[in-house]
Amino acid sequence: DSGVTQTPKHLITATGQRVTLRCSPRSGDLSVYWYQQSLDQGLQFLIQYYNGEERAKGNILERFSAQQFPDLHSELNLSSLELGDSALYFCASSVETWETQYFGPGTRLLVL
């Protein structure tokens, strides 16, 4: 158990819908990262927050957004969902940006 929690574990939804994925980092970790793992794209970095501020953006679609709240938990919002958004979404956290990232168990999203 890495100490990073993600909810829900599984999510099945329809095209065009909107979902919210939630992540609670390890106690004391200030930095949160979101990654997408799909068969065709592999593991891709989406976005990073540090102590509530956005620090870096990767290959994140405009239909996706995220935020980190004052209690340091983070949410990833996915809207206007398409079949291709089906993937495993990981949250990771670290104490500082150069420290090792520890991953949550992931949320498996299936868009039908």
Added chain:
Amino acid sequence: AQTVTQSQPEMSVQEAETVTLSCTYDTSESNYYLFWYKQPPSRQMILVIRQEAYKQQNATENRFSVNFQKAAKSFSLKISDSQLGDTAMYFCAFMKHDGGSQGNLIFGKGTKLSVKP
């Protein structure tokens, strides 16, 4: 832009034997970190080992060790005394150190390792 290449999509090894997984990377950065993560069938991402580029000494963690060749931009993982529980997908990852503002990982496509009894 940085890239990470794992040239072995699949490998297999007999239990108790030694196996080496390859990873090469491309970067113009001088200060960075390299990692190996393991993803077993449960899909959980588990850190195996971490190497700081400024350290010449190769990192080791129990049965896991790396061969870090900075000039060749190579970072291989050696697993000694392979165990059935080592069966997993192994990902090599790169993270540049830019003074601490960003820390995103760039992953290779992975090597699927099967340990056979």
